[in-house]
Amino acid sequence: MTRVVVIGIGQSLRGDDAAGLEAVRQWRDKFPETANRHGVRIESFELPGLSLLDAMEDADAAIMVDAIQSHASAGTIHRLDEKDLSTFTLDAKSAHGWGVAETLEMGRLIGKIDRVTIRLIGIEAEKVNPGTSLSQSVQARLPAACRAIQEEVLAITDK
Amino acid sequence: MKSINVPALARVEGEGGLYIGLENGKAVEIRLDIYEPPRFFEGFLKNRFLQEVPDITARICGICPVAYQMSSVYALENALGVKVTPEVRALRRLMYCGEYIESHALHIYMLQAPDLLGKESALELAAVAPEVVKSALRLKKIGNDLLKTIGGRSVHPVNACVGGFYSWPDVAQMRALLPDLEWGLGAALDCVRWAVTLPYPDLEIDYDFVALHHPDEYAVIEGDVWSSNGRKLSTADYEQGYLEKHIKHSNALHGYTVDGNTYLVGPLARLNLNHEQLLPLARKSMEEANIKLPLKNPYKSLIARAVELVQAYEEAILLVNDYNPKGPSCIELKLKAGEGTSATEAPRGLLYHRYRIDENGLVQSAKITPPTAQNLPRIEADLFELAPKIITMPEAEATLTAEHLVRAYDPCISCATHFLKLKVDER
Numbered sequence: 001m002t003r004v005v006v007i008g009i010g011q012s013l014r015g016d017d018a019a020g021l022e023a024v025r026q027w028r029d030k031f032p033e034t035a036n037r038h039g040v041r042i043e044s045f046e047l048p049g050l051s052l053l054d055a056m057e058d059a060d061a062a063i064m065v066d067a068i069q070s071h072a073s074a075g076t077i078h079r080l081d082e083k084d085l086s087t088f089t090l091d092a093k094s095a096h097g098w099g100v101a102e103t104l105e106m107g108r109l110i111g112k113i114d115r116v117t118i119r120l121i122g123i124e125a126e127k128v129n130p131g132t133s134l135s136q137s138v139q140a141r142l143p144a145a146c147r148a149i150q151e152e153v154l155a156i157t158d159k
Numbered sequence: 160m161k162s163i164n165v166p167a168l169a170r171v172e173g174e175g176g177l178y179i180g181l182e183n184g185k186a187v188e189i190r191l192d193i194y195e196p197p198r199f200f201e202g203f204l205k206n207r208f209l210q211e212v213p214d215i216t217a218r219i220c221g222i223c224p225v226a227y228q229m230s231s232v233y234a235l236e237n238a239l240g241v242k243v244t245p246e247v248r249a250l251r252r253l254m255y256c257g258e259y260i261e262s263h264a265l266h267i268y269m270l271q272a273p274d275l276l277g278k279e280s281a282l283e284l285a286a287v288a289p290e291v292v293k294s295a296l297r298l299k300k301i302g303n304d305l306l307k308t309i310g311g312r313s314v315h316p317v318n319a320c321v322g323g324f325y326s327w328p329d330v331a332q333m334r335a336l337l338p339d340l341e342w343g344l345g346a347a348l349d350c351v352r353w354a355v356t357l358p359y360p361d362l363e364i365d366y367d368f369v370a371l372h373h374p375d376e377y378a379v380i381e382g383d384v385w386s387s388n389g390r391k392l393s394t395a396d397y398e399q400g401y402l403e404k405h406i407k408h409s410n411a412l413h414g415y416t417v418d419g420n421t422y423l424v425g426p427l428a429r430l431n432l433n434h435e436q437l438l439p440l441a442r443k444s445m446e447e448a449n450i451k452l453p454l455k456n457p458y459k460s461l462i463a464r465a466v467e468l469v470q471a472y473e474e475a476i477l478l479v480n481d482y483n484p485k486g487p488s489c490i491e492l493k494l495k496a497g498e499g500t501s502a503t504e505a506p507r508g509l510l511y512h513r514y515r516i517d518e519n520g521l522v523q524s525a526k527i528t529p530p531t532a533q534n535l536p537r538i539e540a541d542l543f544e545l546a547p548k549i550i551t552m553p554e555a556e557a558t559l560t561a562e563h564l565v566r567a568y569d570p571c572i573s574c575a576t577h578f579l580k581l582k583v584d585e586r
Contacts, residue, residue, distance in 0.1 A: 110289040
């Protein structure tokens with residue numbers, strides 16, 4: 001049974017958009033004892049879409065890690081609840097406009113993720129242009145993103 | 160009303176807008192403005208080794224990567240003059256079933272049904288009919304699971320190669336899909352029953368339907384290019400019958416017959432031309448729902464997709480039950496210079512590839528003609544047919560009616576805009 005699923009989201013070919021994928025990868029390497037615990041599952045999604053719902057439906061909690069563009073300075077780590085998501089105008093850039101917020105709303109409407117508590121760790125992006133490298137300001141904050149993931153996972157698994 | 164302008168179409172794949180210019184109560188100009196940036200895939204492929212091609216072309220589309228892989232592997236095998244084993248061919252058809260399932264389930268329920276039911280989006284549909292949407296998501300997920308089992312991942316699978324597959328998928332994992340596939344077949348049959356009850360706008364058009372045809376099976380991966388106007392060409396001669404033109408307002412080329420006429424590819428064309436090759440349950444589902452062919456209403460492509468959903472589930476069950484991999488998963492290739500073409504039926508319609516390779520297997524030239532590029536002039540022509548009716552409507556309703564027609568085609572603008580020529584001046 002999955003207690004918590006950690007989901008890295010982002011496109012690896014779109015610069016800082018990959019920050020979520022990279023943060024989850026680094027967290028897994030840095031905190032292997034937590035990452036390999038029974039009940040902890042790791043997923044990564046290049047395109048979130050509706051399959052996000054399948055990834056989390058059997059979990060008690062989902063921690064999504066994704067790049068965000070708001071007006072904060074690049075590299076800022078946001079820690080959000082599901083209800084905070086709607087305050088971000090998510091520019092989905094994905095097939096048929098299914099962004100994270102719409103997908104979660106769909107999941108709630110059809111009762112697919114009723115028992116899942118959702119947390120989002122957002123990493124403020126600087127550039128989301130085509131390319132495989134993260135900007136320095138985002139790179140420098142990845143350790144902080146890893147610590148945030150670790151805290152969120154422990155908060156659930158140590159309950 | 161002066162004109163209808165939709166700067167960005169919703170619920171289509173990729174970025175495009177729609178403009179209908181009116182003068183004295185008549186539509187004088189209709190444009191599908193395709194401003195999705197060109198993606199230069201044919202340029203990327205130059206000087207790449209042939210085994211890289213399937214995985215590069217798969218990236219053209221997140222919804223139909225298998226179609227791009229299949230058209231490219233067959234074209235390159237034709238260039239080398241090799242034929243794959245029957246086991247490989249069966250697995251390719253099974254992989255294609257997965258793609259039809261996920262693509263059709265998405266379009267039927269999430270993209271087009273909201274229009275027919277007067278809902279603004281799938282979210283609104285989910286609010287009033289959560290069970291329908293829940294079952295739609297399960298139908299789609301099973302397609303993705305099938306792709307993952309064969310291709311390693313559910314989007315942009317990676318196992319297909321020129322000559323076959325890099326490895327045989329695990330037999331036990333494959334058989335474990337059967338309960339879900341059986342459930343999906345039942346749900347797909349329900350989908351056909353439901354599809355015929357939806358309220359479709361009146362619009363009948365005498366299309367020139369174009370699709371692959373195979374005498375022994377519902378053509379998906381091999382066959383000749385047939386047209387309802389009677390043209391029959393081998394895929395090697397496809398360019399003798401069909402060409403592409405550059406149009407100022409579109410980053411996607413427009414497909415025409417060599418006589419300069421529009422034509423239609425996709426589910427309606429396939430079902431109308433190939434219904435005799437459907438499997439028994441798919442055919443029975445049509446009889447029971449009293450579906451009469453030819454279907455000439457573009458909105459009713461949803462019904463054709465529903466029948467193909469049954470076909471895909473029915474075929475997937477047969478192929479999974481028969482799956483018994485023997486021998487090498489990939490034939491040995493001897494490189495030589497040559498040219499090869501292929502067409503397969505992507506969920507949205509015929510997808511043509513042509514490659515010329517040198518003696519080292521490096522691509523010298525590539526041509527890719529996606530289904531949406533072939534349908535774009537036809538969509539504009541349909542909108543002209545629709546114009547007399549919609550100009551009498553209030554503006555919001557007229558706009559929605561026009562948008563709905565475009566969405567009924569399930570256009571994939573991202574697929575269609577990959578081919579503008581990139582000129583690089585070497586200094």
